[in-house]
Amino acid sequence: MLPLKQSADTLKDKRRLKWACRRGMLELDVLFEPFVDEAYDELTEQQKDDFRQLLTCDDPDLFAWFMGHEKCPDERLTKMIEFMLSRVKV
Template sequence: MTASPNTLINERDLSKLKWRCRRGLLENDLFIERFFRRHESQLTEFHAEGLRQLMDLADNDLLDLMLARKEPSDDLARPDVQAVLAMLRTPQ
């Protein structure tokens, strides 16, 4: 049985997701660390899939999205990616 998109991710999957989110640019790491500090206890499979999609990007493309220099298009113009980007972009 597969998990519902609204199901909170378990500790093991969260750990794997954090490892997957390690980046080469310090700026990206800072955004992502802040994201996990704020949201890790409420991350769902929906959020995890959006984050996985973003992690497939090159570092500079990811940074452009997080800084709102660009908006997601094509395959990234999807609700899970948009939701995670909004969470990543929220200051403080």
């Protein structure tokens, strides 16, 4: 979980973004941190906004969405989740 609840706007600074990727669950850390290092700079501005919005969500929700236990209620965030998962599948 983020130390302080941050808005997507405060995460435009890449250093803050990388810090926000450090989650309370290892399963999320291994998804978010490499994604920022390897793919974030290549995203469209809309995708970057969606990713930053995703980082403002609570860890239990993120875990459930990424593991497929629940469906994310936001279509744009669902697309970002699917995109991120497609990059880590072998």
